[in-house]
Amino acid sequence: xxxxxxxxxxxxxxxxxxxxxxxxxxxxxxxxxxxxxxxxxxxxxxxxxxxxxxxxxxxxxxxxxxxxxxxxxxxxxxxxxxxxxxxxxxxxxxxxxxxxxxxxxxxxxxxxxxxx
Amino acid sequence: xxxxxxxxxxxxxxxxxxxxxxxxxxxxxxxxxxxxxxxxxxxxxxxxxxxxxxxxxxxxxxxxxxxxxxxxxxxxxxxxxxxxxxxxxxxxxxxxxxxxxxxxxxxxxx
Numbered sequence: 250x251x252x253x254x255x256x257x258x259x260x261x262x263x264x265x266x267x268x269x270x271x272x273x274x275x276x277x278x279x280x281x282x283x284x285x286x287x288x289x290x291x292x293x294x295x296x297x298x299x300x301x302x303x304x305x306x307x308x309x310x311x312x313x314x315x316x317x318x319x320x321x322x323x324x325x326x327x328x329x330x331x332x333x334x335x336x337x338x339x340x341x342x343x344x345x346x347x348x349x350x351x352x353x354x355x356x357x358x359x360x361x362x363x364x365x
Numbered sequence: 366x367x368x369x370x371x372x373x374x375x376x377x378x379x380x381x382x383x384x385x386x387x388x389x390x391x392x393x394x395x396x397x398x399x400x401x402x403x404x405x406x407x408x409x410x411x412x413x414x415x416x417x418x419x420x421x422x423x424x425x426x427x428x429x430x431x432x433x434x435x436x437x438x439x440x441x442x443x444x445x446x447x448x449x450x451x452x453x454x455x456x457x458x459x460x461x462x463x464x465x466x467x468x469x470x471x472x473x474x475x
Contacts, residue, residue, distance in 0.1 A: 292467040293453070295462070295463070295465075353414055355411060357408060359407070359408040
């Protein structure tokens with residue numbers, strides 16, 4: 250149980266294009282999902298908290314107009330990196346909270362984004 | 366002061382030994398504590414969660430929590446080369462935001 254998938258696992262795009270990353274909870278409903286970014290040899294950095302049916306809460310310094318988050322259902326959250334630049338190249342990881350009194354977060358496998 | 370602090374390592378132990386990983390946190394009202402394992406290029410994987418003072422054992426892993434001293438540790442018995450990874454400590458306060466440490470790199474030497 251508590252499986253989280255992400256798609257795509259790897260994407261290479263040109264500078265200026267937009268990239269959408271999907272995060273799905275496969276065997277549970279997640280009212281809350283989280284988006285993290287991780288640069289090489291650094292720790293996870295929380296970008297935003299996504300709640301189903303409401304606007305995401307962004308961490309300080311994360312541009313909400315650049316990183317669009319949509320949590321349309323209890324099993325799906327999407328992150329769209331708009332007008333991507335090389336400095337956006339990173340490992341993007343989503344996680345989902347299982348809820349129902351349990352506060353563990355389960356992580357998706359991550360999406361490696363390379364912007365040329 | 367960072368919310369969660371870990372020694373970045375690298376920590377090296379011989380195969381079969383006990384690996385001891387430590388984590389301290391700053392906020393006394395922290396409620397939930399987690400250990401994640403992250404292999405290079407992969408996403409974190411939950412190993413243990415602990416909520417009350419004392420020890421919690423799961424197979425070769427033991428988590429220890431001491432709220433008075435504000436630390437949580439992870440012991441790995443009979444360490445295997447496959448345990449070589451970065452171990453992340455995470456702490457939550459009220460609400461559901463996780464605070465992650467920077468991780469400790471563990472290498473188990475065959």
